[in-house]
């Protein structure tokens with residue numbers, strides 16, 4: 311099976327097929343998720359999940375490229391989308407193109423994602439016209455956490471509703487092939503999903519969206535703290551700790567390693583070591 315492209319994801323909305331997505335940051339988990347997902351997002355959430363930053367703001371282009379290359383190598387079927395990090399695209403369409411083109415050339419990913427609505431619509435158009443498929447991201451845009459004042463649900467007042475609906479309209483009009491809706495109410499997600507021709511991908515944005523995405527470590531039950539919109543489908547933190555506890559016990563009691571984990575000589579052991 312060949313790898314999905316951005317237009318294949320867009321076409322799923324017309325067929326009414328739910329779009330399944332997860333974040334992925336490294337090769338082995340990407341290979342597993344690839345069997346079940348339509349696209350994998352190398353999210354800049356990797357700054358928080360993999361590197362312990364408080365927000366996504368410190369994430370560099372080089373870090374996104376490094377993880378992006380790992381995920382592209384691990385996945386063979388899913389479209390790989392890479393987040394453009396804070397500071398790499400906002401200044402101008404030309405800067406956005408230079409950095410997005412670098413991401414695509416150095417990783418061989420199939421699309422990039424940028425945060426922002428109305429203000430980023432001209433940039434989205436500029437990139438798409440020059441061969442870069444763009445996924446938009448509106449509602450809660452974590453790279454703006456310092457302006458917003460925290461990670462909180464958006465569009466809960468009529469004024470914010472109108473503004474986010476306009477964001478969706480403009481990014482779709484500019485040529486985004488899909489739109490991530492993060493942390494917005496169900497009626498707003500329903501309205502946007504019904505009014506734009508491209509798929510909406512929800513994260514904390516209700517079942518009204520055309521598809522869903524979660525941070526893999528959150529849904530696996532690995533992340534220590536998760537937002538209320540996360541369902542934990544696994545208990546990976548417990549699985550890891552049980553294994554590490556057993557390992558530490560076996561080393562301390564000298565129960566590990568045993569002969570089956572140990573090399574032996576090919577031609578026998580010398581009876582006495584000469585010097």
Ligand code: KIV
Nearest residue numbers: 333353354355490525
């Ligand atoms: O960085 C991220 O993980 C995202 C999401 C949409 C989950 O942008």
Ligand code: NA
Nearest residue numbers: 353354355393
């Ligand atoms: Na992100």
